[in-house]
């Protein structure tokens with residue numbers, strides 16, 4: 001695989017890497033066909049729908065994901081390629097100075113490929129109950145007060161969300177949850193320019209300490225990169241406090257199939273230094 005090198009870090013904007021042919025066209029086609037086949041034949045009825053009904057998600061940790069890996073060799077191969085630990089090591093270690101300058105709290109890590117953050121988003125009864133209990137006892141808040149005692153070394157785990165979005169899908173400018181280190185998108189189908197569904201990267205006009213950027217930009221923004229989905233291409237960016245991005249409105253009667261992947265950190269509410277308190281990877 002080609003080396004991933006993030007763009008030079010600048011204040012108020014994401015550091016990213018665009019990869020043409022991250023996976024070959026042939027492989028992207030097989031992944032797409034297997035996914036469509038899977039969605040039609042096997043996908044469980046209670047799958048997670050988000051973004052006001054415009055996005056269907058298959059997460060790792062979800063029963064659908066393990067079923068998909070059994071159903072398709074190509075998906076199983078991709079899971080190995082992204083998540084065996086080597087990919088994370090290459091990307092992280094080759095760009096360590098960029099991560100540091102973007103304000104990562106530590107660079108010492110251990111990799112745990114079997115952990116997932118599925119329960120955070122799951123609607124399954126047991127997970128709903130777990131979240132309710134946490135809310136009642138305000139466990140997240142109490143935990144965050146003790147965060148200074150959390151061991152230094154981060155435990156990194158993989159996150160994947162295989163998404164099918166439809167007309168009306170759009171995501172306003174944001175950054176992802178703070179417990180994520182970097183984020184990748186792999187497009188499985190090519191969209192015409194007029195269809196929308198582009199990934200947009202922004203710079204904030206506000207130049208300040210990295211620690212001060214919030215999850216939505218404060219003040220003016222300007223588009224610095226527009227990425228139209230092309231099958232097999234990928235966009236990867238560091239999930240720093242200022243990695244502002246959005247998805248433009250998907251207009252035509254067409255579906256946008258893409259893979260969202262990331263690497264999260266156990267026990268940390270935020271792996272990025274902030275000048276404010278972060279609860280639940282948010283704010």
Ligand SMILES: [Fe+2]
Nearest residue numbers: 174175176245
């Ligand atoms: Fe995002």
